[in-house]
Amino acid sequence: MPRGRRGGRVSALEGGGEEEAPPAAAAAPSALWAARQQPEAAAEQVLLRGIFEIGRNSCDVELSERALRWRPIQPERPAGDSKYDLLCKEEFIELKDIFSVKLKRRYFAKQQRNGTFLGITLFICLKKEQNKLKDSTLDLINFSEDYCNVWFIQFKKTLEGFSNRPKSLKILLNPQSHKKEATQIYYEKVEPLLKIAEIKTDVTITEYEGHALSLLKECELQEFDGVVCVGGDGSASEVAHALLLRAQKNAGLKTDSILTPAHAQLPLGVIPAGSTNVLAHSLHGISHVVTATLHIIMGHLQPVDVCTFSTTGKLLRFGFSAMFGFGGRTLALAERHRWMSPNQRRDFAVIKALAHLKPEDCEISFLPFNSSPDLQQREAQRSPKSDCNDQWQMIQGQFLNVSIMAIPCLCSVAPRGLAPNTRLNNGSMALIIARNTSRPEFIKHLKRYAGVKNQFSFPFVETYTVEEVKVYPRNKTSGHNPEDQQHETASEKSFPWNVDGDLMEVASEVHVKLHPKLINLYGGSMEEMNDSKVTCDCL
Template structure:
C-alpha cells in the first residue's frame, strides 16, 4: 500500500515518490522472462491486447488474468524457417511476479509539470538461479497517453494498489485487521507516518475514543514494520540504526518489537494527527517550497528549497510554552493517563523571534545527520526534544546546519537552546511575518489562507493558530532493534 501521486509509481509493496523509471530492461536475457512452466493461456480471459515496443522490437502484447505475454511482430516469411520460428517465440511474465507499476516520463527544465510520456514500467521479481531472486524492470514503450492510461489503470486494478496520498489511511481505517499479525510498509517517511497514523486512528475507533480531541490515545493493536525506500528514511534509520532494507526485513521476520513514543498534534482543542517529529519555521518553509517543485527528483527539490529558503531567511515571531519532562514519573502511568505531579505541572514560556523550532520524539537519524537531528532523544523514554534556534545571522545559522553532518555538537551555539519536554505549545504572534516562496517580500500564503507551514514527518501541515504537541509513551510497536546500541557517539 504505497503512497504517491496519481500517475506515479503505485504498488502493493512500494511507496516511493514520483520519479523517472530506471533504464529499460532490454539487456535481460529472454530466458529469464520465459523460464519456468508457462501458465495455460487457452482457458484465460484476455483483458487487454495492444502494441508496445519492448527492448528494440515492436511486440504484440496480451494481458490475461494470470500473465503478460508478448512476441515480436515480424513480416510474414515462408513456413519451415527454424530461425524465424525462434525469433517469434512467445515470452511471458506471470502477474504474481509483478510488484509495482508506474508511468514512465521524460522531464526537462521547460516541462516542469507535464513532461513527455514514454510508456509504462513494470517492476518484477525474477528467479535468477536456484533460489536466488532478483528485481528487474520491463518497459512497455508507447507514446499514446490514452493507450497507456488504459493499460496502467488495468495494472493498478490487478495489483490492488493505493493511488493517492491518504489512500492507505482510508484503507486501514476500514479493512478487517483481526486476521493479521502486523502491517508492513515499504516507502519513505511520509508513507510510514501515514500508515502509523492510520493504525492509531483505527485503535481509537475500535475503542470508541472520540477522535476530535484525543487526550489519552489507545495503543495501536498491530505492530508496524518499515522497510526504507524513500529519500531520507528517518524513521527506519532511527529504528534500525541504519537505512538497510535487509536489516529492516530481518527484524520483521525475527519479530523484534520496539515500543515507540508518538506525538499528537492538535489546535484550538481539535485533534489534527499523530506523528513522530515536527519542524516549524525554517524546516516548514523549506518543505512548503519543495512541494511547489515536485517535477524535480526528491533530493534535487529539497536541496533547491533549502538553498532558496536560506537566501530569504526570516524569523518567526512566536511564543513557545512547554512542560518539562519528569523522569521520575512511571511511563506506564503516563500512558494510562495518570495525573501528573505538581512539579511537572509547571509550564515554562519563552518568546521572541525564532528561525527554527524542532519537536522530536525519536532521534531522527538520517544520512545528512549521522548522530540524529535529536541525538539525546530515544525511541521510548517518554520525552521529546525541543530544539530552538533563535534569530541570528545567516552565516551563523548555516554553520549550525552544517554541524549536523559531523560528529560535533550541533547545539554548541549561543542562539541554540535545547529542552527535554512532555508537551509543547507553539503560538505564532503574527501571521504576516512569513513570506511567499515565490515573492521576495510578500507574506507567506497557502491554500488555507494565512497558515503557517509545519513539517511533520516529511509531510506539509498548514495551521493558522497555536499548535499543541504531546508525547505519548510507547503508543505503537514497531519492528526494530535497540537504538541505544546504534547511535554514533
C-alpha cells in the same frame, strides 16, 4: 553416509557466492559461528542427534532446545597434526536465528516433481557490521528422506514456538516514493524473503495521498499479524497515523479530541523506499531493505513513542517529529516544485529558504520531562487543573527554527541524529530552538549536524527535554519574502509545519504531546545502534 557429494555451505560467509571452498576452508570453524557467544549447552535437552554432510565434511550434528551444533567426524588424531583441534572444533547456530526450513531437492531440466532428495536447508538471519542483517543458508545433506523428515518436523515445531513472528501481513506500497523504485524494491528484495519465511501477504498499491488512511479505516485487520509500509517517511507516517486512528475507533474513543490515545493493535513494519527514510534509520540504524525485511520476518518488536498534534483541542494527526519555521518553510517550497526530481527540489528549497531566511515571532510553552516513575505524579503535572501547573515554562521571541522530535532522526547530515539525546521510547521529546541570528551563523549551525562537533553549542540554540509543547505564532503571516508570497509560501492564514516529511498547514497554535510506547514497530534494539553510521537526506 555417502561421500564425494558436496554439501551445502554458508553462502554469506564470503559474500554469498556459489563456488566451492577449498577443503581447509570448509573444515575450519567459520568466522560467522565463532563470533557468536555459544549458548550454555550443559543444561539443554538434546532433541536429536545424527550425521549430516556440512560443507564437504561428514559431521556429528546435535539439535538441542536452543541451538544446532556440529563437529567434523575424524577417524583418529593424526600423528603430529597440529591442525587437528582446529579442524574438529565445534560450530553452532542458535535456533532463534533460523527463520525458515525446507527440504532440499535437485531438479533436472523439465523435471517438476520427484527431484533427487538431498537433505535439509536452513534459512538463517545473520547480524553483520553496522547493524546490517543478512540472510544466509546452511545445508544439512543426507539422502534418507525419512530420516530428514524427523529433523524437518522438529525444526518446524521449533519455529512455530516464536509467537512474535508474523504469519500474515498487510502490505501498503507507495509506487510514487522517491524515484518510483518502491515497487521494484518490494518485488525483487522483500517478497522473495517473505515467501521463504512462508508469510502470507495482501498487497495494496496506493494510488493517491491518503489512500492508506482510508483503506485502514475499514480494512479487516484481525486476519493480519502486522502492517508493512513500503515507501518513504511520509508514507510510513500516514500508515502509523491510520493504525492509531483505527485503534481509537475500536476503543470507542472520539478521534477529533484524544487525551489518552489507545495503543495501536498491530505492529508496523517500515521498508525504506523513500528519499529520506529517517524513521527506518532511527529504527534500524541503517537504510537497508533486507535488514528491515528480516526484522519483520524475525518478529523483532520495538515500542516507539508517538506525538499527537492538535489545535484548539482538535486532533490534527499522530506523528514522530516536527519542524516549524525554516524546516516547515523548506518543505512548503519543495512541495510546490514537485515537478523537479527529489534531489533537485530539496536543494532548491533549502537554498531558497536560506536566501529569504526570516524568523517567526511566536511564544513557546513547554512541560519539562519528568523522569519520575510515579504515574500519578506525572499525570498531576500534566493536568491543567493541577497545583503543579507552574511546572510549565514559557519562552517568546523571534525564532528561525523549532524542532520537536520524539525519535533521534538519524540521517546523513546528522549521523548522531537531529535529536541525538532522544531515543525511540524514553518517554520524552527533544525541543530544539534556534533563535534569530545572522544567516552565516545559522548555516554554521546546520553544517554542524554533519560533523562530530556539537551542533547545539551556539549562543542562539537552546535545547530542552520535554513531554509537551505549545507553539503560538504571534505574527499574522508566515513571514516570507513578499515577492515569493503568491506561489512559494503557505497561505497568509496558515503556517507550514514539517511533520515526518509531510506538509501540515495550521492557522493557529499547535499543541504537541508525547504518548509513550504507543505503537510497536518492527526493528532492533536502540542500544545496538547508538554508534551506527547511517546515510540519508533530511532536508
